[in-house]
Amino acid sequence: MSVLVYTESEEGTFKKIAFEAVSYAKGIADMLGTSVTAISINGNNTDQLGKYGASKVLQVSNDQLQIFNASAYADTIAQAAKSEASHVVIISSSANSKYLAPLLAVNMEAGFVPNVTELPTSTSPFKISSTVFSNKAFATTEITTEKKLIALAKNAFGVLENDTSLTTEAFSPSLSEKDFNTKVASIEKTNDKVTIADADIVVCAATACSKPVSDLGWRPHGEHVGQTGKPVSSNLYIAIGISGAIQHLAGVNSSKVKVVINNDPEAPFFKAADYGIVGDAFEFVPLLIEKLKEFKSNNA
């Protein structure tokens, strides 16, 4: 009956979102009076999951699952939920989790709510709040099925420490040939830096860009922020020379603090920002970098 949480790792290393998902699962488990079981697929150092509230880890070590495969991963998680008799399953909102989520929901016959930002408002009936209309509104959804699948929005809940003693068990899913009908032929990473979706601080125009910049091929589409690009939920978003078209804003609404630097005081972004500087980016940005470096060394 424990709450099951899928803890994502890449090349064995847990992602920050895995710890956030465990922290969130612990919150729900406390509400339901139960414990947290984490499922890890080829993750190393599973002990660290205890720090955030997991009391058990189901550890899958399987060479066939070295490369992400949505169907096989969804089947693995569904089987783990069954073996633990878990009715509530928590996942994150990474590209991979978004890929496996609908497959998992149908497999488990679970009511699925994505983009969840906080703990349920009640567990009986089970009501939970999520963002809709590109973060312009919240919806409260009642899940009426016995089983529930919840995808936590990025950077919505935070990583909370909650030291718990942890046991680890090996778990072997039974996978079918059909799970491997889609095969990854190659993977191309545009860079090995932090991706904009995972970033705590996003500087628009440097590590992310607006649509025209991506359309012209100056930066890859993976860095295009907005309605048809990537959504960004960072703690700090600095938009430099970005006017703030409504389609761009749709992608940054869930970032916590927005700073805009623009020489046009009429730029729509000023209406959406928390802090603004009206001025020439070429003058202010080098200054900002210099002062931030100074700040960092003073606060190191």
Next chain:
Amino acid sequence: MKILVCISHVPDTTSRINFTEENSKFDTNGVQFVINPNDEFGLTRAMWFKEKQGATVHVVNVGGPETEPTLRKALAIGADEAIRVNAAATDGFYVAKQLANIANEGEYDLIIGGRESIDYNGGMVPGMIAKLTGANFVNMCINIEVEGTKVTAAREIDGGNEIINTNLPLVVAGQKGIVEESDLRIPNMRGIMQARSKPLKVKEPINTNIETKITGFSKPDLKGAVKLVDNVNELINLLHNEAKVI
């Protein structure tokens, strides 16, 4: 090749988002509805398959009669036939069940949906259709080539792309990249005239269980006005001491 493109009828990006009936319903008053942008990218790719590989393209939507202009627009862009499942699109699973039924009846080889609709942002319908029909599935699809039953697709991952080999029958969730923005088509007069005589079939929904229901909406607290600063030191000071993000 028979292609089914799933079209969501959504409020235009610039719409004001308001709710009525004690915050239980989306207020459609004065709202302009469009083809969901992610679906439009997919529809445009379907047009490419029609023109280059002789595919037949049907479009489908779950919604009331008010969604028909959106389907007619898809016909004007070049789809051959439209199907409307006559039901309110209550939740993602319900819509997926209806669409899976249409997919099974029509024996489609390729089903194209969008990465997510820009209203409820669920991103679940294409994957659910795949699981319900037993088809293969590629999410966040940024390229697709079909040769016989063999498919090469590209998917956007966090920080890059991956190339996937798979087979028909297949469901993909498209987004920008499956075609570029500049490839999108505005229906011309001839297309609009032809769309009027193309078939638009209305089907009644199948019975299915409801898994989730939205009980209410709310809007985020109004944001305070932007705080303008005129020097970088003050900005850093505010980010550190007031916003506490650095």
